[in-house]
Amino acid sequence: MGTENQGTGRLRVAVAAPLSEENCARILELEPRIDLVVDHALLPPMRWPADFAGDPSWRRTPEQQRAFEAAIDSADALYGIPDVDPAALARAVRANPRLRWVHTMAAGGGGQVKAAELSTDELDRVLFTTSAGVHGAPLAEFAVLGVLAGAKGLPRLNRQQRDREWSGRWTMGQVSEQEVLVLGLGGIGRVVAQKLHALGATVIGTSRNNISVAGVAEVVHPDRLIDVAPAVDAVVNTLPGTSATEHLLDGRFFDALRPGASVVNVGRGTVIDEAALIDALRSGQVGFAALDVFEVEPLPADSPLWELDNVLVSPHTAALDAAEDRLIAELFAANATRLLDGRSLLNRVNTVEFY
Template sequence: MSSDRPGSAALGSDRLRVVVAAPLSADNAELLTRLEPRIELVHRPELVHEMRWPADFSPAPGFARSPEQQAELDALIDGADALYGIPDVDPAALARAVAANPRLRWVHTMAAGGGGQVKAAGLDADQLARVAFSTSAGVHGGPLAEFAVFGVLAGAKSLPRLLQQQRAHDWSGRWLMGQISAQRVLVAGLGGIGAVVAKKLAALDVEVIGLSRRPERPEGVASIVHPDDLLEVMPTIDALVTTLPGTAATEGLLNAEVLAAARPGLTLVSVGRGTVIDEPALIEALRSGQVGFAALDVAAVEPLATDSPLWDLPNALISPHTAGLDADEDRRIAELFARNATRLLDGEELINRVDTVEFY
């Protein structure tokens, strides 16, 4: 099917001029054009910052091009049909590219939560209607799902107590440990990440409840709860995994009222966006034991402030937004881009199309 929406209508050409505005290895550049030969790839690695680690798409502090290099990159971007990445992951650079290039029809963001970067560019309604945006949601699903399972297990198996007693050389009396096969876990958000989390937890005989506005149940989800009913389900669950994006609708969703409604000792795992959790409320809930354990891969503001109490709470585990990284992420993003290029050229809807109302 085709449509007159950008990102679903064919370009009227059998070629797609793609300018690479993010780090891309030579192997993955070759992969792109092999998977979709109709891509005309403009790849000038010397104009893009080097990666410091896998999936390092943001330039290092202090990175700068010469004026000549910047002018050359801008000129290339201004002649593109599509961009592989937002230049320097900079909303201002995205705004400049969209305004300067009337032929631009598609921008792919490297992040799963790239909708926030699009929102920050402050594009007007005409620009949002002309250019389609897509994200890399789903490529991080497997690694983040493993971290989520790790967090649920760590809470059930009393990881903070084990570490504390080990440091104290304390061979205490024995105690009962939780069995996740006897637990009920709420997965908030059933998109590309949440669906994989649910599947992996269900494989361990966990009863998985999904929090979603849609009635569809991915594999492994026993039942669906609407966000309006969140307070009612909180006393019935043992753990909560949030994979939700950062939007106006999700900001502060897990607030003091919601956490107070939970069964005492709740395990909370966050692999979506940190703004979903009211951090001051979480800190108080961790201090009181209302939340027994929290495994956090994200924070409301990153990097997490050095004076945040979360660093020092014994029942909080902080991961510096690194749980989704693995050696194959860059390749999976390239494969996703190639699939979307094929869909764009064939007049089909893009995978992971950004909703330009809620920007997720």
């Protein structure tokens, strides 16, 4: 992996993703040693906060594209992957030998770096960081929503309201009496665990390391998922999409779950075998699923997940928060300070497993 900048000096940063004037000023306020190269006319308009790909109908003229690439090729660092396009990232790395750091807007930016198919030497030369941690609080709230919705029988309530059915009363589940399995104890998983613990749930977390986390009663290795599944009332995935996590939650896992358990996904869609989940939802083995991410996005119109009444479909929007752009800018400034001071960067992408 790359080496940090040694000593002091200045850092020329090309803004390759939409960044407001206010957040440009915030970055320079926090780290005055940055020389920010930004031309807002060369960046696509955002349709909502953190819309770093911007309006898909927007296009640069050939002259604008040359100016955009010239700015990128003059920089020591990039704020964002150009056009959120792995091919554009590969071009930038190869065209600019002085480039040494790229900050990705996504918490799971490692997948975008992997898709650029850079050589070992290129991955060695350039540092890559992600915005992990910025999205922890809003994703944790969605996770709590999913666990509560499963415990309180949201599908049944929706069905009865739709049918104008006033049924007999029934006992709802109590999160305070449940065991919840949280996959991954990184920036998102830790916040999820804290919030569920505050509601009285017993939280089991997964990690490949021997760690202790506040609010987590037990930490198990991912290899032991099948062992703990029978005692679990709900599962929350916060893991990134890597070769090691692909289809970690498969038919074998769902079969082992306590019948009627809830499944919440705020990590990456590829962690769940969707075909196996659909089977489990249809059989009732999984009672409810709250999904913000999917194996294929946008979720295809013919996916059964759209029509299953025990599924809550969220279009990858649970992380979106009005403060996200500012928080990413502040994280970038903090890492710029670290780079200039010769310290290790936060949220380094592992360029072996790309998370």
